[in-house]
Amino acid sequence: MSLRSRAVLAVALTVGFYVLALGLIAGLVAVLFIPNVPGRLFIFCLFGAAVIAISIVPWPRRFV
Numbered sequence: 001m002s003l004r005s006r007a008v009l010a011v012a013l014t015v016g017f018y019v020l021a022l023g024l025i026a027g028l029v030a031v032l033f034i035p036n037v038p039g040r041l042f043i044f045c046l047f048g049a050a051v052i053a054i055s056i057v058p059w060p061r062r063f064v
Contacts, residue, residue: 021056025049 028049032042 018056021052025052028052 028045031037031045037045
């Protein structure tokens with residue numbers, strides 16, 4: 001496998017990861033707008049969407 005194809009694959013996998021994460025967030029938030037959603041499901045979807053959203057943000061690390 002050439003260096004160029006590895007670089008393209010790395011970029012594609014990175015973009016795919018973020019697309020998948022945003023799709024999961026959208027799906028979980030969409031469930032919140034369904035009428036008569038049970039309380040446990042509402043909390044699970046809200047918590048799940050928040051955890052995924054926080055997890056995909058790259059946090060800067062300080063160099064010590």
